[in-house]
Amino acid sequence: MTTLGASIRYIRGICTSSVLGREVPTNLKGRKTSSQLWLHRQLSDPYVEKAKMENYRCRSAFKLLELNQKHLILSPGMTVVDCGAAPGSWSQVAVHLTNANGMKAESPKGKVFAIDRSQIYPIDGAIVLGNSDFTTKETQDKLRERLAGELVDVVLSDMAPNATGVRNMDHDNIVALAYAALQFALEVSKLDASFVAKIWDGRESKEIENDLKRFYKNVKISRPAATRTESSEKFLVAKGFKGLKY
Ligand SMILES: C[S@@+](CC[C@H](N)C(=O)[O-])C[C@H]1O[C@@H](n2cnc3c(N)ncnc32)[C@H](O)[C@@H]1O
Incomplete structure (x- = not known):
């Protein structure tokens, strides 16, 4: 049934009503409050829709x-290490901007290494290391082996631990991940290279x-616009x- 400016459709079993372009869930009875809130947030988030339309695996691409x-930060020909890459939208962006898939014949071809402790489905143009905890020596050795002595232009870390809800603990855990990425970056980066890491703000930010x-x-x-207000x-x-000599 449709009314003026509104239509009803189903997204993953959820009945949604599209009012002036925004999806609003309508049959959430019986679902947990947390799952209702998540669905509401997803369905009314313009970046979620935009990511779908532009074929990114998730909204983080816009960050x-x-x-x-x-x-x-990124340009054609660069070698990039993307830590905490799953599901893969940052790597998709990095592949595109470094020309790691060789789509722009006239530009130098880059390389993107995508690492995550979870499984990563293949990303066109990226070298994927899934099921690999970046904080372990085993993962970092595997990555060094793939780099085969090549130095890196950019290390990215969008790694995030499972949040416990205890603010200081979550902060300490994400900062530890950022330091793991930094330590690796210091070892493998070219002079003038870049480093980007996500943290949740807290006592060790400074x-x-x-x-x-x-x-x-x-x-x-x-703090990019795609970062959620409450985050x-x-x-x-x-x-x-x-360089390390400094
Ligand atoms: C916010 S998501 C990253 C999203 C990704 N940048 C994208 O655009 O698709 C955070 C990721 O960090 C990963 N992660 C957390 N701890 C990690 C660790 N120790 N080693 C590798 N990946 C880790 C999680 O598995 C999760 O996939």
Whole structure:
């Protein structure tokens, strides 16, 4: 049944009503409150719809696109390590911007390594290491082996632990992941390379920012528009790796 400006359809078994372009769930009785809230948020989120339309695996793609637009991080020919890559939208963006799939014949071809502790479905143009916990020596050795001595232009970390809801604990856990990515970046980066890591804001934010300043010429904090209002996430964007001798 349709009324003016509204239509009803089914998305994954949920009856939704599209009112002036926005999907609103209508048959949520019997579902848990948390699942109702999640569905509401997903269905009314313009970035979720945009990601579907532009063939990105998730809405996070728009965060990296905006960070790149602001800070000019990725360009054709670069070698990129994407930590915490699943489901794969950052790697999709990185493949496109570095030309890792060789789509632009006139531009240099980059390389994108996508790593996650979860499974990653193949990403066109990326070298995928799924089921690989980045904090382990085994994963980092595997990655070094794939790099075969090649130095890296950009290390990205969108890694996030399973949130417990205990703010300080979640903050400490995500900062530990960012430090794991940073430590690896310091070992494998070219001079002038970039580093981007997500953290949830908290007591160690300033410390990691200061640590980054020891190794990178330029460190900025960014909160892209696609970050949800209620989230404490922010991205540390460090550019101009000084090299370890400094
Ligand atoms: C927000 S998601 C990343 C989304 C991704 N950037 C994208 O655009 O598709 C966070 C990811 O971090 C991964 N992760 C968390 N801890 C990790 C670890 N120790 N090693 C590797 N990946 C990890 C999770 O499995 C999850 O897939």
